[in-house]
Structures are given as C-alpha cells and as structure tokens.
Amino acid sequence: EETKSWKKLINIAVSGAAGMISNHLLFKLASGEVFGPDQPIALKLLGSERSLQALEGVAMELEDSLFPLLREVSIGIDPYEVFQDAEWALLIGAKPRGPGMERADLLDINGQIFAEQGRALNAVASRNVKVIVVGNPCNTNALICMKNAPNIPAKNFHALTRLDENRAKCQLALKAGVFYDKVSNVTIWGNHSTTQVPDFLNAKIDGMPVIDVIKDRKWLEEEFTEKVQKRGGVLIQKWGRSSAASTAVSIVDAIRALITPTPKGDWFSTGVYTDGNPYGIAEGIVFSMPCRSNGDGDYVLVKDTEAELLAEKRCVAHLTGEGIAVCDLPGDTMLPGE
Template structure:
C-alpha cells in the first residue's frame, strides 16, 4: 500500500521496529504505525520495503488526482496485523467533512482516542476539506499523528467527496458555510443545500449502503433531507441531523433548576427543527425517575424561561464567545454516535432528527424531524412510541413541522427523487421565524 505521511516525526524515518511513530498501547503492546494515507489503491508498494519521499513537489511522484499528502511512506501493511490486539473489532472508516473547522478540531481527537466508537474499535479517519483548507487539513493530520492513538489506523485527507467517502461506514457532515452579512435565510438554505446535494450523491456512489450519516452543518434538518434524497442506495433511516446538543442543553438547565446532578435527568426529547422553533419536552422529561413537572412545579418557568432559553441558547453563546458552539457540539456528536452504537438504557431515549415517514406522532411524512429514539446498539434506532403529547406540545410540534415544510419548499429544486414523495410547496415570502439557534 502506498501511503502519505504528513507528520514531521515520520520525515525521513524508516518504518521498522524502531519506528518512532509506534506508541505503547494501554495494554502494553506496541501499537502499529499510524498511517496518514493517500487514496492510492492498495498493493502498489514493494512488500517489506519502506520508501520515504520528502516534500514531494507537485508533479514529482504525484498524480493529478492525488489527495493532499506531501510526505509518503510505503511499507508492508501485513506487519500491521502483528500489532493488532485480537480483541479489537474490524476497522471502520469514518469520513468527516469540514474537517479543518472548529467542531472537527474537537471531535476528531475524541474519535481517534477510542472514546466514541469504543476502546476496541480501530478507525480510519477520512477528512474532507477544500482548496481553502488544504494546509489546515495537513496540520490537523499532523496533530492526529502526534497523539499516537493506537486505535487510529489511518488518516486520509482529500478535497473530493467521492474519494473521501469511499467505503465509509460513517459520514459526519459538519462542513457548511456560515451565514454572512446581508445574506438572507433563503440564500443560506440554497447555498448550503447545494453542498448536500453533492455530498448525498457522493455517498450514494461510494459509501457503504449501510453507512450512517450525521448532518451537523446548518440548517441541518433540511440539509440531511437533501442528502438522503440523493442517496437511493443508502437506507434513509440512517440519515440523522444533530439535535443531541439541544437535548444536552435542556438536561443541564433542568438539572440546575431542580438542584440535582444532570445525570439524573433522563427522557428529554427535542421535537422538530434544530432552530428556534424546536420543542424541548419537559412534559415527558424525568428527574431522578420522577416526572420533571412534579419536581419542577414552576410551570411558568418551564414554559416561558426554560423553553426559549434552549431554543436560543446557540445565539446567546455566539454573543458571549463571538463564535458558535464547537466543543459542546463535538461532545454532542460523540454522544449521538455512542447513543447509536450502545443499547439505550431501559425506559430512556435520546433525540435525533430522522426521516418522519410513518412516525407515530402525526408529523407529516417527508421531513427530517427530531424525535425521541431508542437503539439496540447496532447503529440502528426506532422512534419511541406512546409519549404524552398535550396541547402545549402539540401546538409547538406542529409549528416546527410547518417550519420544516417551508424550508423544504424554499429549496425544492435541490431535492432528488429518492425516499421522498412528490411535494408541491411554495417558499413562503417571510422566513423571519425560521432561525437557527445562533440567529437572534
């Protein structure tokens, strides 16, 4: 296999038994060499031979379709197996877009450390950037290598979604353009929507049909819907938009109000859009196993303080920080993945925006809407049935659904044919109430 390595420690180093890029794993075994790899097909290198090319200039030893790798190694990958603990699961490939952005800067290191997919789950990271982020992406790879994570088997960087998403088991779609000065909401929908048309098509063509897709780039619900509509080869149930951050925010505020540690707060559903119309559900929430409304009896606070605080918390954070949530978003993406790869605790649930088709809560089909979900721990999920929907919730859940219908109408031309029924919705003239949490 031909490999590119951007870590300075590997420059000029021969990959052998004294390879300084090998770490001592927690169990005392020597970890394998990390590999920051090109996308060249495997099997090119002479077995057992290590070749290091330094600072390969463009055009020398580099094909036009090469990714960004600057330093490259070739070595016998069969050596890898000797250093792989027998208890490890088969390696998975995790593709991440917006990999040079703020959220990824927190998330990638969690994934590589084993704290997301598990301490026995080796990963290949595939990082998608753009011309803008070429060198930044190399920097990210260098930092990943310098961490000596035993479970990180390979890091690939590239700017072509079709190459980066090849064989992906998971695709974390974080990259999206933030709204700029003077830009209308409709412009943002249209502009970011186009990214997800291309990425949906790329996933369809090259990702594993079982690939799980988590869309984070805003407006994430509609972006996820656009992506899945271009990916008929993938199971539409495997597309998620992130609302776990909203759930975490809600749990924390309920815990503070109740004067309890936040781990005792469970069963907090976020309904609807990741926007200011989202509905953080205190009606079904539990605190220490009791109904949250029996523990926090101040209804006025729940309806008029707690609810808008969660709906607009992203915006408050932007005001204070000068940028949007990055660390807490990364943590919530990690939580979201853990929610899917571990069985949900009995009686509990987590929030995820998923395809609404056939949902038991009367939300129209064809939307990416946040529901309470449960997982068996195999990466799949089901929408939890039978939650109490009182008039207060119903009115707000429907309003959020209506907002998603409008968003869908505004970018109707971006939808593909897959998984969605025909729809005929006009873009409403006034989109003032379709705000992201970061827009006030």
C-alpha cells in the same frame, strides 16, 4: 505482537475537517472514547480547496498523537474519494451563521454542499453508512442529502439535535439543583432552530416527572423553552462564532446513542425522516423525535404512549363498561425498511 483482539477497522468520514468542531471531535474519535478501546478506525477527512493547508496541519497533529486505534488518516477535497467505503459520515462542513443570522439564512449556500455530498455517499459509501448532518440548517440539509442518496436507507440519515437535548438537560438540572445524570427522557421535537420544542412534559428527574420536581410552570413554559431554543444564537453573540466544543461532545453522544443499547425506559433525540412516524407529524421531512437503539447503529421511534393507552383502553372496553372491545393495537412503530 498484539495480544489484544481488535475489531475490524471502520472508516469514518468527516467533512469540515479543518474547522473548529472537527478539531475537538477528531481527537475524541482517535482516542477510542467514541467507538471503544478495541475498535481501530480510519479517518477520512474532507476539506475544501481553501482549507487544504489547514487540513494537512490537522492530519499532522493526528499522526503526532500516536493514537493506537488510529490506523489511517487521509485527506482530500473530493467527496467521491473521501467517502469511499465510509461507514460513518459526519457532515460538519458548511458555512456557519454569524451574529444576527438565523440558521435558515444558510439554506441556499449550504444546500448545494449537501446535495453533492449525498450523491457522493450514494456512489461510493458503504450501503449501510450512518450519516449525521451537523452543518446548518441541519434538518433540511439532512433531507437534501438523503434525497440525493436513494440507494442508502432513509433511516440512516440524522440531523443533530443532541446538542439541544444536552442544553435542555443542563438547564433542567441547574433549575432542580441536581446533577445532569439525573435528568432523562428529554425529547427535542422538530427543527434545530428557534421553533424547536424541548419537551419538559415527558422529561424526568430522578425518575419523576419534571413537572412534579420543578413546580415553576411559568419558568418551564417560558424561560426554559426559550433558553434552549436560543442557546446557539446567544453563544454566537458571546463568542463571535458558533459553538464548537459542546457540538463535538454532542456528536459523540449522538454516535454513542446508536452504538450502545439505550438504558431501559430512556430515549434520545435525533432528527430523522418522518415517513411512517406514529405522532401524526407530516411525512417527508426530517424532524427530531424520541428514539431508542439496541446498539446496532439503528433506532426505533419511541411509541406514542398516548395512542398506545387509548388503543389499550379500546381493547378492554368490555371491562371498563364502555361497550364492545375493539382491538386495534398498532404493531411495531419502526420506520419502514427496518
């Protein structure tokens, strides 16, 4: 008999489950390295008609691995079945871009998929399902999915920009000649596309501002930024297909970021709905921003430090000789609905 006390089984749905990214991801999920060594899981794998045979193969390999935490593997091609009671939905399945394409070229083809999957989640998933959209263009696909799932909180939908964050951290570490774990507070702003802004101004190395450690401002503004923006495309040129292993790793990082408390003073990037954001970013889109989590699966947006300092300054105007104090410190900076 089991001496260990297990947590309650959780249902994890993965689309594109017969694809390359999933082939890395599923075995990490099953091994316990994502949700923890006391967390049994059920994997619900969504494929397409075309990939059904391959999906059967994936399920066979998962079963043959005898993972103690993997209690169920089911496969299917109908999202209304596969997403039943899902507590996590990792939406990877979509047509990937090939050499010479931009991610936005996939808008039409992939948008339909995410509309349907949004409706399916709305109908059958757990009311608090956390959704991570990986298929490109992931920001807009996440928006489509969210809009088709009105009964699930908008804040539960994420577009994966953790891969960009990891890429940025790697480049900063290499340039500074330090190990990756010394780099923190890296924000990816905006779209998972070549217009994204990897923020080196607020990033830190060993707790110090990156700009005080890497003095080569031209490198930061030009080479670094472009390298991160174009990394996915360069990889496609080299491989002839898009990144898979590093994407799977970044999905693991993105999940862990939501289920473990964010280290003090740090944050992570994820693409989330902008309604109520404190940065002045247009509402109604999915935009990557800095977030923190207390580990319960939710997040709060990191406060805008500039706005906060200006508000504090207005509050103490009588002490700085700038007239009468006006206190308008904003309350919390959570998204509505929290």
